[in-house]
Amino acid sequence: MQQHCCFLSKCTLYLYCSRVIKSDEEIEVMRYVNRISGEAHKEVMKMMKPGHMEYEGEATFKHYSYMKGGMRFVGYTCICASGENNAVLHYGHAGEPNDKLVKDGDLLLFDMGSEYAGYTADVTLSYPANGKFTEKQKFVYQTCLDANLKVQSELKPGVSWTDMHRLAEEVIIKKFMEKRKKYRLRLCVDTTA
16 A cells, blocks of 8 residues: 555656756647637637627637638637627537627627647737727736736746736735725715815
8 A cells, every 4th residue: 555655646746846847858849739829719719709799709700710721610619709708718528519699899708729749828818899898898807917917927936826827816806905995085075066
């Protein structure tokens, strides 16, 4: 039994290290799959407008990935959410199959990544279907962008991902609290005028 436990520990360590430490060739494959996935997302952005179905975005992404990158598969179920579907966790599965008509004013949330040689990209984008953010959409988008940029500025070898996650949360909470304060102040001014 003791030998078996030691064997499992060595296997676990080996698997862990193989996931963390990458060869130059592996890094090149990862860059390739991310580049093609990014290009595929750009193709989706060009065609996705009000009046299209969400699944058209998925089809365009998959087609481009295969046609231009030789990537027959995606790494996970494509999420192509518009409007209220943005709030459905892991939207796009069989129970919620990317089947809504995209409307004017919808915010799109597309999370898709191609798979190549066992490596998967994971790219998520949010943008307005009609090309113009509403004020609320712009605020949420800018808040997330600010959190992302703050994390990137603090990211370096040895930094814990949980610390970076907390940092992003702090930025987001602070922005929403500031927005809430401004809204309350505006209500007070409006009602007393």
